[in-house]
Amino acid sequence: RQEQLVAAFDRQTGAAVWQQTVHSGGFPDRRDIHPKGTFANSTIAADGDRLFVTFLNQGQIFVTALSLQGDILWQQPAGTFSSKFGYAPSPVLYKSLVIVAGDNWGSGFVAALNRETGELAWRKQRPSVSTYSSPLLVQLQGVDHLVLSGCEQLVSFDPATGEQRWAVAGTAEATCGTAVTDGERIFASGGYPEQQTIAVDSAGQLIWSNRTKSYEPSMVVVNGLLIAVTDDGIAYCWDGTDGRLCWRERLSGSFSASPIAAGDRVYVPNLNGVTTVFRPTDAAIEVLSRNQLGNDCYASFAASRGQLFGRFGFGEGRDRHEKLVCIGALSQP
Template identity: 50%
Template sequence: MVALVGCKKKNPVTEIAAGQSGISVVETDLTDLADGWHQWRGFSGDGVAPDGEIPVTWDPASDFKWTAKIPGRGHGSPIVVGDLVVVATAVKSDDQFRMLAFDRESGQAKFDTVIHRGGFPNPNDIHPKATYANSTVAGDGKYFYLATFNNERVYVTAVDTVGEIVWQNEIGRFVSKFGYAPSPVLYKSLLIVAADNGGGGYLVGIDRISGEIAWRIARGNVDTYSSPVIANIGGRDELIITGGDQMVGYSPESGEVLWQTPCISEATCGTAVVSGNKIFASGGYPDKETVCISEGKKVWSNRTKVYEPSLVTDGVHVFAVSDDGIAYCWRAEDGQEMWKKRLGGNFSSSPLLCNGNIYVADLSGNCYVFAAKGDGYEQIAKNRLRDDCYASPAVASGRLYFRVGLGSGDSRQEELICIGEAQTNADE
């Protein structure tokens, strides 16, 4: 158990050891998912897309292949699995959590499934900037998986490719300070979900076919918001997550703690990224730090804070765009700052790296494209999306997918856009 400290009403976590559950972890071939964007931050969970032809510049009037309206609100990013683009949303006016799927080629609606009716958190328990649907869906080609905060608990739901609910399971109670944010990740036959909270945080490994809990371990009593990432480091699979003033590496097969290193801050939002044996992450609140860790020890760190957006690395350099609009480049080996550039505006979206370029959208609906290089900031393009963009992009088969907002206040409408060739409108 990782000891975190908090002061909220406590809900003791009932731990389940991997051997106790009777559920076996089975090797699963996920390589077919590599040509899509099947979970938060893509196939490797690091925001790096396979090199290929994708748009660098575009005009909303002519280069949106299709657009589709999304009811309600959500900050979860789109994913692309097979022929479908899938997002989650919360429609407060109807008291519904929903999962929506659109045809990858045309943008036509394929299913719209109600995951929960009612049970929304108290608005005082949600950050004013957040939504009730912050998590990104994960898909394995057979099912789509979503974690939601509902009726003071975290539920995980599996939906098949035609929108039918296959199973739904409560994985634990949740005491909210600012809402629920982590996105689930796939590992072999498991789905792994984080739920750090002031009442009693936990990590859970769930059998993807049955929905039964394979293991659950406690993480203490701190409100923190990062999603886990899985990487193979030195020949060993590790589940890595920040928060609670530390970075921790777990066995994704059992939940066993492999190492833990004090760093960053109590609350973090970004997801760690990995290159070779080095792990990079940033945050947070109330402290601030960007850090590189290897073999459980700090290699370098600085006092830069990149709170909501995650980092991205090409293995040679580490790139970031901070919440307040400053782009950074550090040398991965030793953390030397190579350059920084004020872009302006504010950012929540995490960057995407493809073809040696970094794509990142701001909260005013602009997408910056700049070169992933260490000898100075080079802007390739500044493109218009819509009026805002909180979610991070997905990329598949040469196309970019963004979840954006049009308008403001009560008149704000969310939209899914596919940037590629000729414009169509999926709602016509």
């Protein structure tokens, strides 16, 4: 049965609250999906009143708005999509808009829809290249930027209008990780076939670069340090200001999920379901724990009110299934 759906769970107990089918049928051919991918790769965006989700279905990227009770409020196509390895970017929210990226080898685009109605606000053409990064929204020097990596460049758009602010050559043709920021600089890494990590300023001027890549996982900034965990399990730490390599250390296993920071700690699960917790400084990495939370993990943690939520696989082959895992003290109702 082909269904793309949204499910809600009680954060106190993990019990299912509701489930809403968004699409029935219309899936791309499984041969056009990466072996690590699914038909539901994107992360939901929420504004406190509504949920916004994107799916590749019937050769288009559909954006669907739902209420917090799971009712579908509207559904609109954002653009056509020719799948090479599937669709990965997650939507982002800016003022009255929900913005989606759709880089693909047919007709790439980035588009904004009105959050209330689903009406198209703006749509800009992108290169016909398959790449997979989500947009980054950031304010630098008082100016709002919508930043996309991939297509061998890092590009800033005005999120209100879609007009390009600047573009700088770098990263790779295909990137997966989302660009990150320390509040002054933007960092991006990739990818395939090139490999490069870059830092640019608010005007799009290159500050530093190196020949290391973090392809699938996004990077994370902790106290001015840029942290990357590569697919093959090498953790890198650079000074965000000048790109100086502070240290590199091998972690356990290989990775698809992105590291996230909570306080001064970084949490990252590997493909074998083992989560490494470490504290980075400019002098060294301090590994605090390694916890087996499942048999595998492809999804990054989500952090909320002192808790981490993860999606882990259990079992193998036809017996494989996934569970939500909550780490941390029970939240207050």
